[in-house]
Amino acid sequence: MEVEPRVVFNEKYCKSCSLCIQVCPVNIIFLSDYLNGKGYRPAAVIEQGKCISCAKCGQVCPDGVISVYRPEKKKLSV
Numbered sequence: 167m168e169v170e171p172r173v174v175f176n177e178k179y180c181k182s183c184s185l186c187i188q189v190c191p192v193n194i195i196f197l198s199d200y201l202n203g204k205g206y207r208p209a210a211v212i213e214q215g216k217c218i219s220c221a222k223c224g225q226v227c228p229d230g231v232i233s234v235y236r237p238e239k240k241k242l243s244v
Contacts, residue, residue, distance in 0.1 A: 170237060171214050173223060173224075173235075174235070175209050175232055178203060178204075178208075180231050181204070181229060182208065183228065186209050194211050195210070196209070196212060219234055220234075
């Protein structure tokens with residue numbers, strides 16, 4: 167079963183500052199092993215399913231390259 171992305175990085179503008187890595191409470195953000203068009207290693211997420219959508223990474227990003235999504239909660243039908 168594929169997990170919907172909860173954290174999306176606009177890799178084109180990431181400058182590898184690593185602030186998002188430092189604030190992630192579940193340690194799923196890392197710097198990629200390739201370079202973006204500006205010569206930086208963009209941040210990425212290892213396991214989307216472990217993301218708790220806390221949005222700390224998005225709040226700390228100085229360039230606003232991170233979007234955080236919260237999955238919709240399923241309503242129980244009665």
